[in-house]
Amino acid sequence: xxxxxxxxxxxxxxxxxxxxxxxxxxxxxxxxxxxxxxxxxxxxxxxxxxxxxxxxxxxxxxxxxxxxxxxxxxxxxxxxxxxxxxxxxxxxxxxxxxxxxxxxxxxxxxxxxxxxxxxxxxxxxxxxxxxxxxxxxxxxxxxxxxxxxxxxxxxxxxxxxxxxxxxxxxxxxxxxxxxxxxxxxxxxxxxxxxxxxxxxxxxxxxxxxxxxxxxxxxxxxxxxxxxxxxxxxxxxxxxxxxxxxxxxxxxxxxxxxxxxxxxxxxxxxxxxxxxxxxxxxxxxxxxxxxxxxxxxxxxxxxxxxxxxxxxxxxxxxxxxxxxxxxxxxxxxxxx
Numbered sequence: 001x002x003x004x005x006x007x008x009x010x011x012x013x014x015x016x017x018x019x020x021x022x023x024x025x026x027x028x029x030x031x032x033x034x035x036x037x038x039x040x041x042x043x044x045x046x047x048x049x050x051x052x053x054x055x056x057x058x059x060x061x062x063x064x065x066x067x068x069x070x071x072x073x074x075x076x077x078x079x080x081x082x083x084x085x086x087x088x089x090x091x092x093x094x095x096x097x098x099x100x101x102x103x104x105x106x107x108x109x110x111x112x113x114x115x116x117x118x119x120x121x122x123x124x125x126x127x128x129x130x131x132x133x134x135x136x137x138x139x140x141x142x143x144x145x146x147x148x149x150x151x152x153x154x155x156x157x158x159x160x161x162x163x164x165x166x167x168x169x170x171x172x173x174x175x176x177x178x179x180x181x182x183x184x185x186x187x188x189x190x191x192x193x194x195x196x197x198x199x200x201x202x203x204x205x206x207x208x209x210x211x212x213x214x215x216x217x218x219x220x221x222x223x224x225x226x227x228x229x230x231x232x233x234x235x236x237x238x239x240x241x242x243x244x245x246x247x248x249x250x251x252x253x254x255x256x257x258x259x260x261x262x263x264x265x266x267x268x269x270x271x272x273x274x275x276x277x278x279x280x281x282x283x284x285x286x287x288x289x290x291x292x293x294x295x296x297x298x299x300x301x302x303x304x305x306x307x308x309x310x311x312x313x314x315x316x317x318x319x320x321x322x323x324x325x326x327x328x329x330x331x332x333x334x335x
Contacts (some may be wrong), residue, residue, distance in 0.1 A: 001313060002317050005273060005274060005279075006275050007272055008273040008279035008282075008283050009274075011272070011273070011283050011286060012282055012283065012286065013290070014153075015286040016046055016166055018286070018290050019068060019286070019289065019290060022068070022285075022289075022290045022293040022294060023061075023064040023065070023068065023293065023294075024036070024039065025294075025297055026060065026063065026064035026067065026293050026296060027039050027056060027060040027061060027064055029297060029300065029301075029329055030060065030300050031238060031300070031307075032055070033306075034055070034056065034060070036047050038052050038053070038056070038236050039056060041042060041053070042056040042057055049249065053200055058192065059188065059252050062191075062192045062195055063187050063188055063296070064293060064296075065190075066190035066195060066197060066198075066254055066255055067187055067255075067289070067292045067293045067295075067296045067310075068289040068290070068292070068293055069195075069198055069199065069251070069254070069256060069289065070187075070251040070254060070255050070261075070289045070292060071173045071258075071261055071288040071290070071291055071292025071293065072202075072206075072246065072284075072285035072289035073202055073205065073206075073247040073250060073251040073264075073284065073285075073288075074091075074092055074093075074247070074251055074258060074261040074262040074288060074290070074292075075261055075262060075266060075269075075284040075285055075287060075288025075291075076205070076206060076243075076247055076263050076267035076281055076284055076285050076288070077091075077092045077097070077244045077247045077248045078090065078091040078207050078250075078261070078262025078263055078265065078266045079245070079265075079266035079269065079277070079280050079281060080209055080240045080281075081095065081240075081244055081262070081285045082220075082222075082266050082279075083216040083217070083219060083220040083240075083277055084219060084237055084240045084241070085146070085151070086148075086215060086219075086220055086222070086238075087148045087151060087152075088148055088267070088325050088331050089148045089149070089151070089152040089263070089322070089325055089326065090124050090148075090151070090152075090263075091260070091261075091262035091263035091266075092128075092244065092248040092262045093159075093257065093258070093259040093260060093261075093263065094152055094155045094156060094159070094263060094322075095131070095132060095136075095151070095152075095155040095159075095249045096130045096131035096132060096134060096135040096155045096158045096159045096162065097131045097132050097191075097244065097245075098128070098131070098159075098248060098251075098252050098257045098259075099131050099133075099158070099159035099160075099162040099163055099257070100127040100128050100129070100130040100131020100132065100134070100162060100259075101124040101125070101127035101128045101131065101182075101248065101249050101252035101253070101257075102127065102162070102163070102166055102179075102183060102252060102257055103127055103130070103131070103162040103163075103166045104123050104124065104126055104127030104130060104254070105120065105124055105179070105252070105253070106128060106166040106170055106175075106182070107169065107181050108120070108123050108126075109170070109175045109179055110169060110170075110173045110175055113175070113178070117191065117193055117194040117197055117253075120130055120194070120253050121194070121198070121201060121249065121250055121253040121254075123253075124249040124250070124252050125245050125246060125248075125250070125253075127220065127249065127252075128244070128245040128248045128249040128252070129241075129245045129249075130295075130325065131158070131159070131162065132241065132244070132245070134158050134241040135151070135154055135155045135159075136151075136157045138154050138158065140149045140266070142154070148275060149326060152184075152326070163183070166183075166318060168181065181256055182252065182256035182257060183197070183256060183257055184257075184309045184311065185255050185256040185257055185258045185309060185310050185311050186255065186256060186309075187255050187310060188307065189297055190254065190255060191254075194253065194254055195254065196252075198250050198251075198254045200205040201246060201250045202246070202250050202251075204245060204246055205242075205243045205244075205246035205247035205250070206243075206247070206281075206285065207241060208239060208242065208243040209240070209247075209281050210245070210278075210282065211239075211245045211301075212213030212236055212239050212240060212243070213277040213278045213280070213281045214277070214278055215231055215236045216236065216277040216281075217275065217276055217277040218231055218239060219231065219233060219236055219237070220275065220277065225312060228286050232288050237323035246260075257311065258292065258310060258311060258313055258314060259311055259314055259315060259318060260314045260315060260317065260318025260319070260321070260322070261288055261291065261292055261314060262288075263318060263321065263322060263325075264291075264317060264318055264321050265279065265284050265287050265288040265291055266284050267321075267325070268287060269283050269284040269287055291308075291313075295310055295313040295314055295317075296310050296313075298313050299312065299313045
């Protein structure tokens with residue numbers, strides 16, 4: 001019998017501690033530092049007239065929870081995409097999924113600027129499906145288009161095209177100021193009402209991802225292996241894509257585009273715990289959430305007291321990591 005890998009169990013058992021600590025750090029530090037006693041009082045003895053209490057409950061706490069959810073959602077989406085396609089370079093930000101969401105949201109800002117939060121999330125999911133469909137559609141049509149590097153190039157080109165088209169539409173219809181939220185990932189503007197919807201819809205995507213996790217493990221070993229073991233590969237891929245669309249669309253609707261989380265975190269998770277997606281999915285969610293919260297905290301101090309867009313922080317880590325993957329594993333399938 002093989003040895004039991006206890007690390008994923010340890011990660012999940014200790015997850016509440018790390019999540020709580022990262023949220024507390026996020027609440028405490030920023031343009032204005034807040035004492036831990038004030039945080040405690042705001043949470044359990046809230047005073048509407050207290051400025052610090054209002055900052056904590058309407059800004060700092062929603063921001064921390066938003067970063068936790070978005071980081072987790074994008075990490076799980078990236079893990080599913082990498083396992084489903086056996087592509088080390090697959091992630092929502094590289095494969096056009098987040099750009100599709102932001103593109104459709106731009107159109108919605110022009111045609112229906114006062115739409116509800118639920119409609120916003122729905123259209124963001126629709127955009128995620130559009131972006132993924134275009135990228136994988138082009139990849140299927142081109143010779144060897146589904147290879148890791150070529151698919152990444154197609155995704156980058158399509159994502160850049162959608163972003164440019166969105167910028168042109170926003171400029172023409174004079175909604176650039178409103179649309180900029182979704183392209184700069186302004187976590188400090190998280191809508192508490194949308195946050196509640198995000199939790200509900202995100203849980204649907206997470207539950208679906210966990211339910212198909214064993215099948216993704218088999219699929220990641222190769223489509224022929226999966227078929228020989230009696231799996232309905234197209235069904236598994238379809239369910240995985242639904243989960244990715246649900247999680248990524250919800251994340252973009254909540255805070256905008258955040259790059260590289262879905263690329264970096266799944267690799268870190270596999271390095272730590274192996275290739276079993278039964279463990280990769282939940283552990284990637286935890287690591288991704290904590291990772292993005294800490295990136296958000298760092299973004300507040302790079303140009304203190306002004307905030308740096310969180311995308312800058314994730315890119316500082318993600319771009320070198322992306323180039324490293326292209327150099328070492330870009331021509332290989334994920335196994």
